[in-house]
């Protein structure tokens with residue numbers, strides 16, 4: 583599995599239940615990368631989408647401890663063990679962890695790659711990602727040229743995991 587995320591220089595990813603940036607090129611990258619794949623998210627990230635609806639043309643898996651939680655078009659898992667059972671049905675290459683903070687930080691050890699859009703800004707936030715630059719188990723394998731949207735500069739990075747934890 584892989585994770586996909588947009589972060590500020592201080593590894594900030596969210597504030598008050600919402601995203602920090604409005605970057606059309608990054609949204610397009612996210613859509614192109616995850617289309618027709620499996621996306622795994624926490625309940626709070628699902629509820630941050632318009633009307634709390636799942637992403638179109640993707641298999642949406644949502645984690646919540648609420649056993650009564652239902653949302654049309656979503657597969658609900660109540661624990662990491664339940665999630666790992668569900669994920670056995672899919673090709674590992676097709677699984678993308680799409681947030682938020684809790685889900686990224688629980689699942690990054692199982693990811694082979696982290697697709698991290700790094701934005702050249704330091705932002706006030708209440709949700710942060712693990713710092714992959716300070717983790718010796720991970721290395722930067724790709725950095726794109728600089729992109730710019732709405733006056734904000736950013737690059738697309740790929741980090742790779744030296745010691746992937748197995749879930750299957």
Ligand SMILES: NC(=O)c1ccc[n+]([C@@H]2O[C@H](COP(=O)([O-])OP(=O)(O)OC[C@H]3O[C@@H](n4cnc5c(N)ncnc54)[C@H](OP(=O)(O)O)[C@@H]3O)[C@@H](O)[C@H]2O)c1
Pocket residue numbers: 586587588589594595596597598599600601602623624625626627628630645646647648659660661662680681682683684685686688709
């Ligand atoms: N920058 C980005 O690329 C990006 C991407 C996605 C999200 N975000 C941001 O991240 C923030 C949301 O992150 P968050 O950490 O607050 O919430 P989250 O990770 O989206 O969801 C957390 C919820 O997931 C459920 N959950 C987590 N671990 C679980 C487990 N092991 N078993 C069962 N359920 C589990 C729990 O739901 P219950 O409370 O229902 O039990 C928990 O409250 C928002 O600001 C959002 O905009 C940023």
